[in-house]
Amino acid sequence: MSDHAHLADHGHDDHIHPEPTNFLAKYVFSMDHKIIGIQFLFSGLIMYAVGGALAMSVRWQLAWPWKPVPILSGLWADYGYRMPPEYYNKLFTMHATVMIFFVIIPLLTGAFGNFLIPLMIGARDMAFPKLNMYSYWAMWPAIVLMSLSFFTPGGSAEAGWTSYPTLSTFRWSTPGSLDGQTLWLMALLFAGVSSLMGSINYITTIIMLRAPGMKMFRMPMTVWAMFITALLQAFALPVLTAALIMQLLDRTIGTNFFAPANWMVANAGNVVGGGQTLLFQHLFWFYSHPAVYIMILPGMGMVSDILSTFSRKPLFGYKPMVFSISAIAGLGFIVWGHHMFQSGMNPALGATFMLSTMMIALPSAIKTFNWLGTMWGGRIQFTTAMLNAIGFVAMFVIGGLSGIFMAATPVDMHIHDTYFIVGHIHYVLFGGSVFAIFAGISYWFPKIFGRMMNDRLGKIHFALSFIFFNGTFFLMHIIGMHGHPRRIADPTVYEFLRGSGVVGMNQFMTINAMLLGLTQLFFIYNFFHSLFFGPKAPANPWHANTLEWACPSPPPYYNFLKIPTVYRMAYEYSADEVAPLDYWPQDQPGKSDTAEVHSGAH
Amino acid sequence: MKTDRLWALLFAFSAIFATGSFIYSRNNADWWLLPNVSSMGREIDHLFIIILVITGVVFIATQIVLCYAIWTFADAPGRKAHYVHGQMKLEVIWTIIPASILVFLALYQMGTWSKIKFRSSLPKVQPVAEVTGRQFQWMFRYAGDDRRLHTDDDILTINDFHFVMGEPTIIHLKSQDVLHSFFLPQFRIKQDAVPGLTIPVWFDSDTAGKFELVCAELCGWGHYKMRGNVTVHANQVDFEAWLKKTKTEQDRDQLALVNAVNGG
Incomplete structure (x- = not known):
């Protein structure tokens, strides 16, 4: 590892490690950040299909309660082919768990973080390549345990991804709280360890291995976002880990952190000792609220870079962007209570959490205005990546604004735990994170795989995804304000949800969700077809400024033959000095730059 | 293009x-x-x-x-982006x-x-009932003639909540097993029922009639059907009459049970 730091300092070429030649070391237990990024990308996309299938089944049940689910219903021949209600609970629990812990976080930080950070700061690899490899392989026990849990007696966990005690801690409270919940907890511990190893690596790499001239305030927004995200993860994850271990101990060796003294659920025998149910919620949200930002900040960074590139214009307000990301991360630690306004927590505390939560909307607003400012007066090129990035901005506005309703404690009283919040999170996590992921894949695919994706297919995929996404999720706000609770297997139990309006909306949303699912076939086809048959990509197909475009596509094992020197920040588009070129890569010296060249490249 | x-x-x-x-x-x-x-x-x-x-x-x-x-x-051809940071x-x-x-x-x-x-802003009235969430039902305990809860003449109902229009009403919300949430969508009221805590919740109604009580916090496999009926009586007299009727039914059932046990 010290070799790498040494390399970065001096940029000598003779320290390049030889590329491993055997297959296992090269592609499976690889220590190359690019291969690890690709591994995260593939496993994330596979899990994305799994999570999507789970969501389809959820939607089916909501639109046509107790009607046989296509394909799946064979599982329930004994119940007249109807989905049992506990299975419905498993479906939404697993959908959220998979999407959050196995898709969005691994894709954004694992895939893009790994692939991009060293390339964008001009390093040959991560600071700790071996730790990086462990971080990927720690995901697999998590995936295996989670999959196994479906086959244990009682089936997989079904206490929601929030896993609140005492439902989750008492074995007899619901079928999924038998061994399924234990496996769920262990799986999440592994996923957490994976993230933690990754984040330590990112922080160290970004602090230590920047190429000469790459000052902090010259880093691209993607790297800033990954850096702040890694800090969030490093500080918040230990708290979740503690909470998961406490719950695991409650379930296995008879501690009692989370239930009152002599508590009993489902007549299954008392526990001794006295704990606090709300304690788990505090610990859980102390991580899981920052986790929401972990799932959106990298997307914000990537989208900032993509918007600037394809507007052919410098990023508007670079420093305000950096400060607002930092503000989101800082405030992110003091807003967790807004998940608990109706939980029985002291209402005075609710009032303070309301104020901090309102304030966290501010940096998000600043970012949105700066993105619009970036596009304003630009020369916008509508590539697939750009469209997805614009889609991110448009949808993130909805997700951000609908958050204000929940921040307002009295209004939250009505819409808490309804479909309003389901709509809100999907606008942030699908409208935000997932469109950012598609933008990122379209943008960096040529760099990652050395081939171009098909732009026409990409645009069809974007347009249909965008339409069906809105069709699926927007009306959730409306049935939510009507009072439709989340996590119920059959809304028609309630009279006020039995009207043709609500039922019709539920069916409309489900049809859109199915079409949204089918639309992903365009992406799958485009992805794999381009992987093998796409036209060869040039080193810098988008005429972008950041350092990853300075090396060939795909980059060689050592990334940079010579460590580049950085002369300016990444957003010099359409500058007069280099006209008629409209871009000015970070490693290209200008006339006035010669004096600034210090150590490094000589 | x-x-x-x-x-x-x-x-x-x-x-x-x-x-x-x-x-x-x-x-x-x-x-x-x-x-x-x-x-x-x-x-x-x-x-x-x-x-x-x-x-x-x-x-x-x-x-x-x-x-x-x-x-x-x-x-577009000839367009130049505005260079500004x-x-x-x-x-x-x-x-x-x-x-x-x-x-x-x-x-x-x-x-x-x-x-x-x-x-501090709870109205100064006696709670109308103690409400306990349990997988998967709402249990209501009303005070009998002695106006005190947890005595022999308490009136117990399942999924059936009654109170009087136009008056501030308090319930004491509890849970017997897992988290539940007491949600009255027509009243915009929501409060989680938490194991080990007794949480006072107050509300009122300006309309007599029948409404629905929702469990809004995931509480297990039967969560979706944990539904209660809410009846708002137009006045105290109606409410007392309902209470009395329920009490009579409850006493009759208990008497029958005692007789059955005693072999009568």
């Missing part, structure tokens, strides 16, 4: 769909906020509408700017204006919030 600016239409379409669905659903009883029957519900609806209007205006404004930018600044004055403006709106919104909520949830 010149046709590229047509992408603005896609984004405009989604914004129109979003705005339109709110406007359209306003006239549909199945979609809009349920007709409200409580005094705090009126305040909550008012706050909801204020936020809806403010966020609606911001939403429409940003989407217009976005669509205009896509339409106007699309790449930002502008301090704009940053200050779009920091201060949203900040003031957000602080206003937060402060504007405080009164209603403290009135509904702070212990």
Whole structure:
């Protein structure tokens, strides 16, 4: 590892490690950040299909309660082919768990973080390549345990991804709280360890291995976002880990952190000792609220870079962007209570959490205005990546604004735990994170795989995804304000949800969700077809400024033959000095730059 | 390409769909906020509408700017991007204006919030019932003639909640096993029932009639059917009469049970 730091300092070429030649070391237990990024990308996309299938089944049940689910219903021949209600609970629990812990976080930080950070700061690899490899392989026990849990007696966990005690801690409270919940907890511990190893690596790499001239305030927004995200993860994850271990101990060796003294659920025998149910919620949200930002900040960074590139214009307000990301991360630690306004927590505390939560909307607003400012007066090129990035901005506005309703404690009283919040999170996590992921894949695919994706297919995929996404999720706000609770297997139990309006909306949303699912076939086809048959990509197909475009596509094992020197920040588009070129890569010296060249490249 | 600016239409379409669905659903009883029957519900609806209007205006404004930018600044032969890194004055403006709106919104909520949830603002009345959530039912315990809970003459009902119109009403909310949440959508009231805690919840109703009680916190496999009936009586006399009738039925059932056990 010290070799790498040494390399970065001096940029000598003779320290390049030889590329491993055997297959296992090269592609499976690889220590190359690019291969690890690709591994995260593939496993994330596979899990994305799994999570999507789970969501389809959820939607089916909501639109046509107790009607046989296509394909799946064979599982329930004994119940007249109807989905049992506990299975419905498993479906939404697993959908959220998979999407959050196995898709969005691994894709954004694992895939893009790994692939991009060293390339964008001009390093040959991560600071700790071996730790990086462990971080990927720690995901697999998590995936295996989670999959196994479906086959244990009682089936997989079904206490929601929030896993609140005492439902989750008492074995007899619901079928999924038998061994399924234990496996769920262990799986999440592994996923957490994976993230933690990754984040330590990112922080160290970004602090230590920047190429000469790459000052902090010259880093691209993607790297800033990954850096702040890694800090969030490093500080918040230990708290979740503690909470998961406490719950695991409650379930296995008879501690009692989370239930009152002599508590009993489902007549299954008392526990001794006295704990606090709300304690788990505090610990859980102390991580899981920052986790929401972990799932959106990298997307914000990537989208900032993509918007600037394809507007052919410098990023508007670079420093305000950096400060607002930092503000989101800082405030992110003091807003967790807004998940608990109706939980029985002291209402005075609710009032303070309301104020901090309102304030966290501010940096998000600043970012949105700066993105619009970036596009304003630009020369916008509508590539697939750009469209997805614009889609991110448009949808993130909805997700951000609908958050204000929940921040307002009295209004939250009505819409808490309804479909309003389901709509809100999907606008942030699908409208935000997932469109950012598609933008990122379209943008960096040529760099990652050395081939171009098909732009026409990409645009069809974007347009249909965008339409069906809105069709699926927007009306959730409306049935939510009507009072439709989340996590119920059959809304028609309630009279006020039995009207043709609500039922019709539920069916409309489900049809859109199915079409949204089918639309992903365009992406799958485009992805794999381009992987093998796409036209060869040039080193810098988008005429972008950041350092990853300075090396060939795909980059060689050592990334940079010579460590580049950085002369300016990444957003010099359409500058007069280099006209008629409209871009000015970070490693290209200008006339006035010669004096600034210090150590490094000589 | 010149046709590229047509992408603005896609984004405009989604914004129109979003705005339109709110406007359209306003006239549909199945979609809009349920007709409200409580005094705090009126305040909550008012706050909801204020936020809806403010966020609606911001939403429409940003989407217009976005669509205009896509339409106007699309790449075309001879177009040159404006080389600018930002502008301090704009940053200050779009920091201060949203900040003031957000602080206003937060402060504007405080009164209603403290009135509904702070212990200090609980009305000084006896609780009408103790409500216990249990997988998967709501258990209600009303005081009998001695006006005290947990005595022999308590009246117990399952999934059947009664109180009187026009009077501040308190319940003591408890859980017997896992988390539940006491949600009255027509009253805009929601409070989790937490193992080990007794949480007083107050509300009122300006309308007599039948309403629904929802469990809003995932509580196990049968969560979806943990539904209760709510009956608001027009006056104390009706309520007392219902209480008396229920008590008589309960005594008769218990007597029958005692007789059965004694072999009578």
